[in-house]
Amino acid sequence: MPIQVLMPALSPTMEKGNLAKWLKKEGDKVKSGDVIAEIETDKATMEVEAVDEGTLGKILVPEGTADVAVNTPIATILSEGEDASAVNEPAKEASKPAQQQKPAESAPPAEPKKAPSAAANPPQPQVQPEPDVPEGTEMVTMTMREALRDAMAEEMRRDPSVFVMGEEVAEYQGAYKVTQGLLQEFGSHRVVDTPITEHGFAGLGVGAALAGLKPIVEFMTFNFAMQAMDQIINSAAKTRYMSGGQIGSSIVFRGPNGAAARVAAQHSQDFSAWYSHIPGLKVIAPYTASDAKGLLKAAIRDPNPVIFLENEILYGQSFPVPKLDDFVLPIGKARIARAGHDVTIVSFSQGMSYALKAAEELAKEGIEAEVIDLRTLRPMDTDTIIASVKKTGRIVTVEEGWPQSGIGAEIAARVVEHAFDYLDAPVTRVSGRDVPMPYAANLEKLALPTVADVVEAAKAVCYR
Amino acid sequence: MAVAKSKAQQPDAARRPSDKAEDQTAAPVADLGKEQELAAYRDMLLIRRFEEKAGQMYGMGLIGGFCHLYIGQEAVVVGMQMALKEGDSVITGYRDHGHMLACGMDAKGVMAELTGRRNGYSKGKGGSMHMFSAEKGFFGGHGIVAAQVPLGTGLAFASKYRGKDNVSLTYFGDGAANQGQVYESFNMAKLWGLPAIYIIENNQYAMGTSLKRASATTDLSHRGAAHGIPGERVDGMDVRAVKAAGEKAVKWCREGNGPIILEMLTYRYRGHSMSDPAKYRTREEVEKVRSEHDPIEQVRLRLLQKKWATEDELKKIDAKVREVVNEAAEFATNDPEPDPSELYTDIYA
Numbered sequence: 001m002p003i004q005v006l007m008p009a010l011s012p013t014m015e016k017g018n019l020a021k022w023l024k025k026e027g028d029k030v031k032s033g034d035v036i037a038e039i040e041t042d043k044a045t046m047e048v049e050a051v052d053e054g055t056l057g058k059i060l061v062p063e064g065t066a067d068v069a070v071n072t073p074i075a076t077i078l079s080e081g082e083d084a085s086a087v088n089e090p091a092k093e094a095s096k097p098a099q100q101q102k103p104a105e106s107a108p109p110a111e112p113k114k115a116p117s118a119a120a121n122p123p124q125p126q127v128q129p130e131p132d133v134p135e136g137t138e139m140v141t142m143t144m145r146e147a148l149r150d151a152m153a154e155e156m157r158r159d160p161s162v163f164v165m166g167e168e169v170a171e172y173q174g175a176y177k178v179t180q181g182l183l184q185e186f187g188s189h190r191v192v193d194t195p196i197t198e199h200g201f202a203g204l205g206v207g208a209a210l211a212g213l214k215p216i217v218e219f220m221t222f223n224f225a226m227q228a229m230d231q232i233i234n235s236a237a238k239t240r241y242m243s244g245g246q247i248g249s250s251i252v253f254r255g256p257n258g259a260a261a262r263v264a265a266q267h268s269q270d271f272s273a274w275y276s277h278i279p280g281l282k283v284i285a286p287y288t289a290s291d292a293k294g295l296l297k298a299a300i301r302d303p304n305p306v307i308f309l310e311n312e313i314l315y316g317q318s319f320p321v322p323k324l325d326d327f328v329l330p331i332g333k334a335r336i337a338r339a340g341h342d343v344t345i346v347s348f349s350q351g352m353s354y355a356l357k358a359a360e361e362l363a364k365e366g367i368e369a370e371v372i373d374l375r376t377l378r379p380m381d382t383d384t385i386i387a388s389v390k391k392t393g394r395i396v397t398v399e400e401g402w403p404q405s406g407i408g409a410e411i412a413a414r415v416v417e418h419a420f421d422y423l424d425a426p427v428t429r430v431s432g433r434d435v436p437m438p439y440a441a442n443l444e445k446l447a448l449p450t451v452a453d454v455v456e457a458a459k460a461v462c463y464r
Numbered sequence: 465m466a467v468a469k470s471k472a473q474q475p476d477a478a479r480r481p482s483d484k485a486e487d488q489t490a491a492p493v494a495d496l497g498k499e500q501e502l503a504a505y506r507d508m509l510l511i512r513r514f515e516e517k518a519g520q521m522y523g524m525g526l527i528g529g530f531c532h533l534y535i536g537q538e539a540v541v542v543g544m545q546m547a548l549k550e551g552d553s554v555i556t557g558y559r560d561h562g563h564m565l566a567c568g569m570d571a572k573g574v575m576a577e578l579t580g581r582r583n584g585y586s587k588g589k590g591g592s593m594h595m596f597s598a599e600k601g602f603f604g605g606h607g608i609v610a611a612q613v614p615l616g617t618g619l620a621f622a623s624k625y626r627g628k629d630n631v632s633l634t635y636f637g638d639g640a641a642n643q644g645q646v647y648e649s650f651n652m653a654k655l656w657g658l659p660a661i662y663i664i665e666n667n668q669y670a671m672g673t674s675l676k677r678a679s680a681t682t683d684l685s686h687r688g689a690a691h692g693i694p695g696e697r698v699d700g701m702d703v704r705a706v707k708a709a710g711e712k713a714v715k716w717c718r719e720g721n722g723p724i725i726l727e728m729l730t731y732r733y734r735g736h737s738m739s740d741p742a743k744y745r746t747r748e749e750v751e752k753v754r755s756e757h758d759p760i761e762q763v764r765l766r767l768l769q770k771k772w773a774t775e776d777e778l779k780k781i782d783a784k785v786r787e788v789v790n791e792a793a794e795f796a797t798n799d800p801e802p803d804p805s806e807l808y809t810d811i812y813a
Binding site for chain 2: 250
């Protein structure tokens, strides 16, 4: 029986990739460890090694094929005595787990030091047109990753005091490829690879900001920023106040935040509520590439320390982004992503994907949800939330973080303070479960909010 | 083994300024000129009298919270300041009053901040441990032990980024020298060749813990060895030695040689803070340093010996300094508290 070579996954979040090149021809002998093909994702190129010995029988997916789903059979390997005609219907086996291949160990490492990569290209989210953009503006499709890179590059061109520092931001081109190409354009003076020393380089960045530079400090993920928490809060957030307004720090701390995929408790945590607690910080958590670009540019220009929370799962997703020379969005303004009158759903970052899908489901059942994307968590746009609740009388909050003292808890308090008399149902929170993130695939799913959770909560507050 | 090692190190670990003169590695100390000696005398005396006054005002309840006095350590900041030029920066921890006065910050503004009044350097919102002067290149005033070390390294980074030859003086104590972020900073400073001068003010006690009880190795000038950063031990009670070491270090940094460490052997006469009962050392120990190695007395005696000043002239300087300090105290006592509206200002720009 011929052995199928399946499209491998390079990371837990990868769903498909491009088959860039075959390095073996049909009929070539292969043995375990031979590199037979190269595959690409939007962030890395990897080699596929054969795990079995034999002859490359049939190439099922020709080179140059884009978007090959993980676990699709891409070739067959024939054992001695078999011939290629033995394989005509490989698809039947396609659902087997891809245990036959592994990415070659000699390949350029795509894994960042402490966390796996995201290379997913899931279905494109549906987002309302950007209301902050002049009518008739041309929109271009780009990934979140590209939008963030463009925002940094534009601001670095504009202001020589802006520089980027962090682990693997320069020569490696970014652990998640967000800083791709910046080193080539701006040089090592302004794109600075740091040692693995979060506490140290966060503090160094704040010091440079106190002296008037405008650092963009990338944390490979915000999980590692806990090591730097003292510098972020005690030095960056409080100095302007403690100096009576004399000295502040214009600094952006950015990087992926929240749950990734299958990386367990220490690498999957949402810090939104933590940072939003701190006076002196601004906190941004965008969902769309357009918001990410406009808000990151605003964050870099802002004279205050800004925590810019990205999401690994969203990096590879594409969104329409306005083609404007200088697209800057206001910090502190929420966006109504979908208008509705029956129930308000408030979310941010990756939570928006649940919220928007839930709104579609609800619409099928005749419930028109108004979905608000907070975009900025501090200062929080209470006015937009309250105006919506006064219209709908019902509100559901959605976040991936933990429930206690979370963003949803804060929204609930504000709604009760400002719109109590308008409420027709209790404020309801959908959040991550109150547990450390488990590794097992089924448990991980259970720990995160789902579209169904949001639908259920929305129906409950509508008494449906 | 551990015991043997600790015994071998004891003379060094227990070293007080009185013990150290014979094994100083530094070159013979160059004398100061008349004007420099007089300036050093005046500047150190200002810090001494200011701190004595702050101690009194704390006792009267005019100053609240924590208050860490610099008495005994005056030669360190005054000597280092003599080596600086316009555009250099200074940053330190919470024992910061002396640094601010040495940087040329106004005694009234500093004292008014101690009393939490509206004309204090931070409008009364910072207090003893959190004061800044952008104008004088003083970047605080930081209350978290060793947090100023990465920050000071960042100031050095900014200088280099802008292509300037200015240096960053980062002061910290023997206690802070055991914090991890110090070594994270050392690594980056050396890696990137930053103009950072790390000044370890070794006053022998981290709060109540003596150096030998807290540090596996007690020669702190060697703390950069793992990163290839040169270090020097300096008699921090002798303003001439401090100035000489400071000038050498500043030259080293300005010429682009990267960071350098100066361990200043010094001594604080008062407790760690005002509320320190000081049970960890004897009265005799303090008295011995005070009577034999006082930094101000050393200058005073030289001025008299060289006949650069008479007792009367020195008394006049003292009277002038007292006047400045009394004015500051009066100002800080009568200045109003901040307006309640200031509660919500200066959080964001």
